[in-house]
Amino acid sequence: MKMFKPFAPALMTTMTIITLTAALLSSASASSAELTVEVKGINNNMGKIYIAVYDKAEDWMKKPVHSASVAANVAGVAISLKDVAVGEYAISLYHDENDNGKMDTNIVGMPIEPYAFSNDAAGQFGPASFEQAKFKVDADKKSIVINIK
Amino acid sequence: MDRRSFLKSAGAGALAASATLPLSLNAFSAEAAIRSADTTKLFKNTPQLTQMRGFGGQDIGCDNALIEGKIPAELRGVFYRNGPGLFERGGQRYQHWFDGDGLVNAWRFTDKGVAHRARFVRTEKFVAESAANEFLLPVFGSRIKAKRQIKNSDSLNTANTNVVLLGDKLLAMWEGGSAYELDPNTLETRGPVAWKPELKAMPFSAHPKVEADGTFWNFGTVMMGKTILYHLSAKGDLLRYHLVDAPPSAMVHDFAVSQKHIIFLLAPITLDRALLKAGGGFGEAMRWNAKDSVKVLIIDKADFTKQRLLELPAFMVFHFGNAWEENNVIRVDFVKSDNLDTMSDYMPKIMRGELARSDDSYAAFLKIDLNTGRLTMESRKEQVEFPRIDPRFVAVRNRQVFYPTYVGAAEKSWGFNSMMRLDKDSGKTDTYSFGEDFRLEEHVLVAKPGSSREAEGWLVGVGFDVARQQSFATVFDAMNLQAGPIALAHLPYWVPPCFHGNFHSV
Numbered sequence: 052m053k054m055f056k057p058f059a060p061a062l063m064t065t066m067t068i069i070t071l072t073a074a075l076l077s078s079a080s081a082s083s084a085e086l087t088v089e090v091k092g093i094n095n096n097m098g099k100i101y102i103a104v105y106d107k108a109e110d111w112m113k114k115p116v117h118s119a120s121v122a123a124n125v126a127g128v129a130i131s132l133k134d135v136a137v138g139e140y141a142i143s144l145y146h147d148e149n150d151n152g153k154m155d156t157n158i159v160g161m162p163i164e165p166y167a168f169s170n171d172a173a174g175q176f177g178p179a180s181f182e183q184a185k186f187k188v189d190a191d192k193k194s195i196v197i198n199i200k
Numbered sequence: 201m202d203r204r205s206f207l208k209s210a211g212a213g214a215l216a217a218s219a220t221l222p223l224s225l226n227a228f229s230a231e232a233a234i235r236s237a238d239t240t241k242l243f244k245n246t247p248q249l250t251q252m253r254g255f256g257g258q259d260i261g262c263d264n265a266l267i268e269g270k271i272p273a274e275l276r277g278v279f280y281r282n283g284p285g286l287f288e289r290g291g292q293r294y295q296h297w298f299d300g301d302g303l304v305n306a307w308r309f310t311d312k313g314v315a316h317r318a319r320f321v322r323t324e325k326f327v328a329e330s331a332a333n334e335f336l337l338p339v340f341g342s343r344i345k346a347k348r349q350i351k352n353s354d355s356l357n358t359a360n361t362n363v364v365l366l367g368d369k370l371l372a373m374w375e376g377g378s379a380y381e382l383d384p385n386t387l388e389t390r391g392p393v394a395w396k397p398e399l400k401a402m403p404f405s406a407h408p409k410v411e412a413d414g415t416f417w418n419f420g421t422v423m424m425g426k427t428i429l430y431h432l433s434a435k436g437d438l439l440r441y442h443l444v445d446a447p448p449s450a451m452v453h454d455f456a457v458s459q460k461h462i463i464f465l466l467a468p469i470t471l472d473r474a475l476l477k478a479g480g481g482f483g484e485a486m487r488w489n490a491k492d493s494v495k496v497l498i499i500d501k502a503d504f505t506k507q508r509l510l511e512l513p514a515f516m517v518f519h520f521g522n523a524w525e526e527n528n529v530i531r532v533d534f535v536k537s538d539n540l541d542t543m544s545d546y547m548p549k550i551m552r553g554e555l556a557r558s559d560d561s562y563a564a565f566l567k568i569d570l571n572t573g574r575l576t577m578e579s580r581k582e583q584v585e586f587p588r589i590d591p592r593f594v595a596v597r598n599r600q601v602f603y604p605t606y607v608g609a610a611e612k613s614w615g616f617n618s619m620m621r622l623d624k625d626s627g628k629t630d631t632y633s634f635g636e637d638f639r640l641e642e643h644v645l646v647a648k649p650g651s652s653r654e655a656e657g658w659l660v661g662v663g664f665d666v667a668r669q670q671s672f673a674t675v676f677d678a679m680n681l682q683a684g685p686i687a688l689a690h691l692p693y694w695v696p697p698c699f700h701g702n703f704h705s706v
Contacts, residue, residue: 149397155397155400157352157398157399157400157401157402158398158399158402158428158443159402159422159423159426159443161351161352161353161401162351162352163352163394163397163400163401165351166351167349173346173347173348173349173350174349174350174351175346175349175350176350176352179349200328200348200349200351
C-alpha cells in the first residue's frame with residue numbers, strides 16, 4: 052500500500068525533528084505539569100474535600116483556574132491535577148462535611164466547616180492571603196501537603 | 201533551649217529572656233515573655249497568690265477530702281466549678297486572669313464524704329497548644345501571635361468561665377463562643393455544642409439564667425450592635441433564638457431575667473479597632489467612655505422583637521443577682537464598679553505574683569418603672585462580688601443575696617475573705633470572716649430537700665488556705681453565716697481559683 056509520502060523527505064525529516072524537539076522543549080516548560088495535593092488531618096469520612104487552585108491574587112477566592120473534589124477520608128486524600136502550567140499558585144480547600152456543595156456558615160457568616168490553605172497559611176477571622184498561600188509549580192511533577200484543621 | 205529559638209517561639213515582640221519585668225503601669229504595653237523559672241521567683245514572696253501560678257495542663261483528683269465538722273446528711277450532689285487553670289506554656293506567661301484554659305472542678309458530696317476531681321476542658325486550643333508546647337492563639341488580655349488558623353470564635357474558645365448541667369449535658373461555658381459539653385461523671389470533653397446547625401460557633405454567654413422550672417435563658421454578644429437571645433427548655437432543647445439589635449458594648453458579661461422581661465445593662469465600652477488591627481489584644485483595645493451612658497435594654501420575654509431602651513450615667517457591671525417585677529416595675533440587683541480599671545491594673549499584677557487590690561465593687565439596686573420610664577438606683581458600701589441567690593427564686597421576688605466580701609483593713613485587701621448574706625428587704629447583713637490568710641470564691645445556695653422557704657439550706661463554696669497552701673470546700677447554714685462554717689472539706693493540694701459554678705443535687 053502506498054503511504055503518504057512527504058514531498059520532501061529530507062526536509063520533512065528535518066522539520067519533523069524540529070517539531071519534535073520543540074514539542075519536547077515545550078512539554079518541559081509549559082502546560083503539562085502534574086500537581087498532586089495531599090490533604091491530611093481530615094476529621095471524618097463524611098462528604099467531600101473541595102480544592103480550588105488560583106493563579107493570581109486578583110482572582111484569589113473568586114476565580115479558580117483548577118478545581119476538584121474527592122470523597123473525604125480520615126486517612127487522607129490525594130488529588131492529582133494534570134496540565135497545570137508552570138507558575139505560582141495558591142490553593143484553598145474545605146471539607147464539605149454535610150455534602151451540600153458549599154462552605155457552610157453560621158447565622159453571622161462565620162465559616163463552620165473545616166478549611167485550609169496551601170503553605171498551611173493561617174487566616175484570622177478570614178482567609179489567608181494569596182501571598183501567604185502561594186507556592187511554585189516549576190517542574191513536571193509537584194506534590195504538596197495541606198493540613199486541614 | 202537556646203536563646204534564639206526561645207525568642208522566636210515567644211511570639212511578636214518578645215523581650216530578651218533575661219530582661220526584668222517592665223514596671224510601666226500600663227500593663228498591656230509590654231509583650232513580655234516571662235520564663236517559667238521566673239514564675240517561681242515571681243510568686244516566692246506572695247503565697248497568697250500561689251493559685252495564679254496555674255497548672256501545667258495536668259488533671260488532678262482526691263477521693264477523700266479531709267472533713268472538719270460534719271457534712272449535712274441531706275447535702276448530696278456535685279458542686280461543679282470552672283475557672284482559668286493554665287497560664288503559661290513554653291516560656292510564655294499570660295498577663296490576664298481571663299486568658300487561662302478552663303479547668304473544670306467537681307466536688308462530689310456522697311455518703312462516703314467529699315471527693316474532688318479537676319480536668320482541663322480539651323478545647324481545640326488546649327489540644328493544639330499541648331501538642332505544640334506553646335501558645336498558638338491570641339487571648340483576651342495578652343498578646344500572643346496567632347500561629348494557627350482562626351476560623352471562628354471556637355478557634356479561640358478557652359471554655360473557662362462557668363459550668364452548668366442542662367438536661368444530660370454538663371456545659372463548660374465561655375462567653376466568646378460555644379459551650380463545651382463534658383461528661384458529668386468523668387469530666388471528659390465531648391466537644392462544642394451547636395444548638396442548631398446554623399448556630400455553630402455562635403457565642404453562648406457564661407451566665408445563663410435558669411428559672412425554678414428549668415427554663416433556660418441565655419444570650420451571646422455577637423459583635424458590636426448585635427446580640428443573640430436563646431430560650432431553651434429544661435431538657436436542653438432550643439425553643440427560640442433571635443438576633444436583636446442592641447446598643448454596642450464591647451463586653452457584656454451577664455444579664456438579668458424577671459417574670460416578663462430580659463434586662464441588659466450595657467456599659468459604655470468601645471473597641472479601638474486600629475489597635476486590634478495592629479495586633480493588640482481584645483482587652484487592651486477596650487476603651488472606657490466615662491461620659492457616655494449605660495444603656496438599659498429591656499426585652500419582652502414573650503416577643504424578642506419588643507424592646508425598650510433607657511439610660512443611666514456610666515458605671516461598670518459584671519454580675520447580676522436577680523430581677524423581678526410587679527405592676528410594671530422591674531427591680532434588678534447587681535454589683536457595680538466605677539470603670540474598667542481593675543482589668544488593666546489589678547489583673548496583670550496578680551498574674552506576676554504581685555499583691556493588688558481589685559477595684560471597689562458594691563451591691564447596687566435599680567428600680568425600672570416601665571409606666572413612667574423613671575430609673576432609680578441605690579448602692580451599698582460593702583466590697584462584694586459574685587452575687588448568688590436561691591436558685592428556686594430566679595426571676596421572681598427574692599430577699600436574700602449571698603456575696604463573698606472583704607472584712608479587714610482596706611489596704612491589706614487582696615481578695616475576698618468573708619461571706620455575707622444580705623436581706624434586701626431589711627437591709628441587714630449576716631457575715632462571717634475567715635481572717636487575713638484565706639481567700640474565698642463565689643458561694644452557692646443549696647436548698648434543703650423538701651423545703652420551699654427561701655434560703656433554707658446551705659451555702660456552699662470554695663476557698664484557699666494560704667498557710668497550708670490548700671484549697672477547701674465550705675458548708676454554711678445559709679441563714680446563719682455568722683455562726684461560721686458547719687463543715688470544711690480540705691484538699692491536700694491547691695487548685696487555681698474558679699469564677700463560677702453550680703451545685704446539682706441528687
